[in-house]
Amino acid sequence: MANLLLRRAVLDAIRVPVCARASSSLGEVAKIGNREWVGYGFNGQPNYMDRPDFPLPAVRFRADTPDVKVLREKEKGDWRKLTLEEKKALYRASFCQTFAEFQAPTGEWKGVLGWSLAVASLAVWIYMGMKLFVYGPLPETLSDERQKAQLKRMLDLKMNPVDGLASKWDYENNRWK
Known part of the structure; x- marks a missing residue:
């Protein structure tokens, strides 16, 4: 007590x-x-x-x-x-x-959505301008013929035969597994 x-x-x-x-x-x-x-x-x-x-x-x-x-x-x-x-x-x-x-809706989402779409469109225009005026042409190694030749060379050299690209090629039938 x-x-x-x-x-x-x-x-x-x-x-x-x-x-x-x-x-x-x-x-x-x-x-x-x-x-x-x-x-x-x-x-x-x-x-x-x-x-x-x-x-x-x-x-x-x-x-x-x-x-x-x-x-x-x-x-x-x-x-x-x-x-x-x-x-x-x-x-x-x-x-x-x-x-x-x-708790009533204020309509603020409309302004936020409008500004975000405006910023996104500005980013797209900047990207298109950079692609048009700043970036040069793609290198020759990215052409389809060069990529096919590079793939054939990798298969001929049997690169990564265990779990890489060469493991998915059937060398006896000359086709993909």
Whole structure:
């Protein structure tokens, strides 16, 4: 029992409350201004981001204005007494967009596809220009006659007879196996 109480006392002494975390560094306070830090967030930092995988941001989207403070007090009572506009105002004070708004398709893929096709066509034009103006003619050794002569010479010399090209030629019948 004493061990449990000692452990509890040590954990309480080490534990830092949320409000102390917000004021622990000036950068975090400057980042959130007078917005309310309402939770841990997706990484423990006081930032706001609409994310479908973690829908609870660490801070509210908007700073507390007198109008929002009045609505927050009214919110503590019966929600049926709130009008639809007041509920929407409360939601917009905490969140920037709804799930439907931030998951809606933006059409950004059209621009990406257009630019990638433009870059691909530019690459094709550069290749055609290089082939036309920079590269010389192919060497004579790549002509069909020269390649056939080279193949015949390789077979006559029996190059790589174990597992190479000569192993696939039938020397008795003069044809491929």
